[in-house]
Amino acid sequence: MKRPYFKTSSDAPAPLTFTVQRIVRFEEVDPLGIVWHGRYPSYFEDARVALGDHYGIGYLDFHRENLVTPIKQIHVDYDRPLRFGETCTITALLYWTRAARMNLGFEIRNKTGDITTTGYSVQLFLDTQGTLLMAPPDFYLDFCERWEQGLL
Amino acid sequence: MKRPYFKTSSDAPAPLTFTVQRIVRFEEVDPLGIVWHGRYPSYFEDARVALGDHYGIGYLDFHRENLVTPIKQIHVDYDRPLRFGETCTITALLYWTRAARMNLGFEIRNKTGDITTTGYSVQLFLDTQGTLLMAPPDFYLDFCERWEQGLL
Amino acid sequence: MKRPYFKTSSDAPAPLTFTVQRIVRFEEVDPLGIVWHGRYPSYFEDARVALGDHYGIGYLDFHRENLVTPIKQIHVDYDRPLRFGETCTITALLYWTRAARMNLGFEIRNKTGDITTTGYSVQLFLDTQGTLLMAPPDFYLDFCERWEQGLL
Amino acid sequence: MKRPYFKTSSDAPAPLTFTVQRIVRFEEVDPLGIVWHGRYPSYFEDARVALGDHYGIGYLDFHRENLVTPIKQIHVDYDRPLRFGETCTITALLYWTRAARMNLGFEIRNKTGDITTTGYSVQLFLDTQGTLLMAPPDFYLDFCERWEQGLL
Numbered sequence: 001m002k003r004p005y006f007k008t009s010s011d012a013p014a015p016l017t018f019t020v021q022r023i024v025r026f027e028e029v030d031p032l033g034i035v036w037h038g039r040y041p042s043y044f045e046d047a048r049v050a051l052g053d054h055y056g057i058g059y060l061d062f063h064r065e066n067l068v069t070p071i072k073q074i075h076v077d078y079d080r081p082l083r084f085g086e087t088c089t090i091t092a093l094l095y096w097t098r099a100a101r102m103n104l105g106f107e108i109r110n111k112t113g114d115i116t117t118t119g120y121s122v123q124l125f126l127d128t129q130g131t132l133l134m135a136p137p138d139f140y141l142d143f144c145e146r147w148e149q150g151l152l
Numbered sequence: 153m154k155r156p157y158f159k160t161s162s163d164a165p166a167p168l169t170f171t172v173q174r175i176v177r178f179e180e181v182d183p184l185g186i187v188w189h190g191r192y193p194s195y196f197e198d199a200r201v202a203l204g205d206h207y208g209i210g211y212l213d214f215h216r217e218n219l220v221t222p223i224k225q226i227h228v229d230y231d232r233p234l235r236f237g238e239t240c241t242i243t244a245l246l247y248w249t250r251a252a253r254m255n256l257g258f259e260i261r262n263k264t265g266d267i268t269t270t271g272y273s274v275q276l277f278l279d280t281q282g283t284l285l286m287a288p289p290d291f292y293l294d295f296c297e298r299w300e301q302g303l304l
Numbered sequence: 305m306k307r308p309y310f311k312t313s314s315d316a317p318a319p320l321t322f323t324v325q326r327i328v329r330f331e332e333v334d335p336l337g338i339v340w341h342g343r344y345p346s347y348f349e350d351a352r353v354a355l356g357d358h359y360g361i362g363y364l365d366f367h368r369e370n371l372v373t374p375i376k377q378i379h380v381d382y383d384r385p386l387r388f389g390e391t392c393t394i395t396a397l398l399y400w401t402r403a404a405r406m407n408l409g410f411e412i413r414n415k416t417g418d419i420t421t422t423g424y425s426v427q428l429f430l431d432t433q434g435t436l437l438m439a440p441p442d443f444y445l446d447f448c449e450r451w452e453q454g455l456l
Numbered sequence: 457m458k459r460p461y462f463k464t465s466s467d468a469p470a471p472l473t474f475t476v477q478r479i480v481r482f483e484e485v486d487p488l489g490i491v492w493h494g495r496y497p498s499y500f501e502d503a504r505v506a507l508g509d510h511y512g513i514g515y516l517d518f519h520r521e522n523l524v525t526p527i528k529q530i531h532v533d534y535d536r537p538l539r540f541g542e543t544c545t546i547t548a549l550l551y552w553t554r555a556a557r558m559n560l561g562f563e564i565r566n567k568t569g570d571i572t573t574t575g576y577s578v579q580l581f582l583d584t585q586g587t588l589l590m591a592p593p594d595f596y597l598d599f600c601e602r603w604e605q606g607l608l
Contacts, residue, residue, distance in 0.1 A: 026188070036179045037526075046329070060389070070537075222336075
């Protein structure tokens with residue numbers, strides 16, 4: 001798996017990014033003294049949810065349109081551990097695509113700025129009958145247009 | 153907090169019990185090498201769900217009646233730790249009451265039969281409008297009658 | 305279970321308190337749309353850890369003295385639900401005692417200031433051989449003295 | 457991401473497999489009524505731990521050799537949801553390699569035998585000083601030899 005995880009053409013708009021902070025909880029740390037590997041989807045989700053809320057394309061925005069955006073794929077690469085009490089930043093990067101999906105990359109950095117963890121998630125668009133949308137919904141296309149025009 | 157947690161009159165039917173097994177997961181163990189204290193509501197729930205399914209008074213049975221049984225109170229007493237890979241048994245004890253509530257006690261034992269953890273939960277009956285039921289629903293009263301008559 | 309959970313004599317120092325914020329995560333919410341009851345020990349711990357860090361009596365402070373402070377008892381009373389995305393405050397209250405234990409109460413409030421959840425935890429002092437301390441360790445007695453003299 | 461996730465030469469020993477069962481807990485299900493996507497590393501770990509225990513290459517076997525096997529990479533593909541109370545099977549497949557790593561694939565199937573989720577994990581070998589091993593440790597090479605000779 002090479003990074004960046006998603007390739008975009010050279011004339012595509014740059015990824016939209018959003019960064020949140022998180023402090024490692026005692027309960028998240030395993031007997032080896034490091035955050036258990038299976039907690040990282042939760043870390044990624046913190047940044048994904050915050051990015052979605054910030055740009056109006058979050059869980060509740062899709063819910064209002066009777067749509068859900070289930071995770072189709074998730075991937076995590078572990079570079080450095082995180083320990084109890086550490087503050088880290090989690091950055092979500094939404095990559096440009098015209099396809100009916102949301103491609104997000106993630107970067108977690110520790111207090112000294114080193115990358116500890118990276119990864120990605122792929123989400124699809126589904127209506128409430130569970131039917132897969134073959135094109136993004138209108139409100140999401142509006143969002144993409146503003147993104148392309150540099151208005152975000 | 154004295155045990156037993158629930159007092160019943162001497163002529164009340166004995167508690168109904170159900171026991172399940174669980175093996176401690178790596179992710180449940182904290183940096184001190186023992187199951188993190190906050191995981192025990194999950195352990196109790198394993199036995200509560202299994203008892204409910206066994207006696208036809210589980211989550212889905214109430215759901216069918218358009219009722220939910222939210223937890224009103226939970227309590228845990230920690231006597232001994234559990235460690236990674238340990239097999240334990242979790243016993244739920246449903247205590248007799250005519251009130252509109254479910255009073256459950258819990259006992260967790262390790263492989264050698266020692267009690268590691270005890271506790272209780274109290275659940276109420278709510279309809280889908282969120283209104284508290286002042287008496288148990290009919291299907292639950294039927295269940296109580298069979299319990300009282302020793303038919304369970 | 306009557307509240308306040310811990311009774312202190314009228315001339316005891318007032319509880320020390322510390323409040324933190326938390327936003328409900330999607331993963332914490334159950335099929336009924338509310339925070340699953342078993343997540344609240346984690347909510348309480350956020351405030352307990354922050355209070356401990358603030359007053360120099362946290363996990364790492366005890367660790368430095370080769371001591372641990374295992375949870376002996378935990379209790380939760382559920383008054384109102386919390387939902388996805390809600391911001392709540394969690395207040396920990398450390399109650400005065402001369403006994404070899406830490407008695408903490410907890411109050412969670414939603415955005416409108418209503419109490420949603422209360423509870424308590426009891427912790428004991430243990431050395432690294434697992435022996436129970438019958439009196440608080442010296443550094444904790446120092447802390448208590450400053451507390452009693454109103455110096456905190 | 458194409459499946460199978462790991463390519464092995466045609467004369468390599470077939471993957472070793474181990475299958476466990478798991479029943480979906482209420483707490484694992486999200487507001488959409490399906491297992492939250494971030495729980496699946498826990499599902500995979502159930503099968504990985506069981507396979508390791510079965511073949512003598514588990515967490516405690518490495519621990520005895522003063523080694524740990526941290527997760528370097530994890531990947532999950534979501535095909536179908538799982539719901540509360542569903543019983544599923546989780547199969548771990550250990551793929552043959554002479555490199556200093558453990559390559560595991562995973563398949564989760566629902567009651568009717570349909571694949572709901574697949575994925576993989578990559579683990580490295582580390583000594584207690586945190587130094588990466590460039591070749592598998594002796595006891596693991598012994599295990600590989602028995603595997604290659606069809607003795608497992």
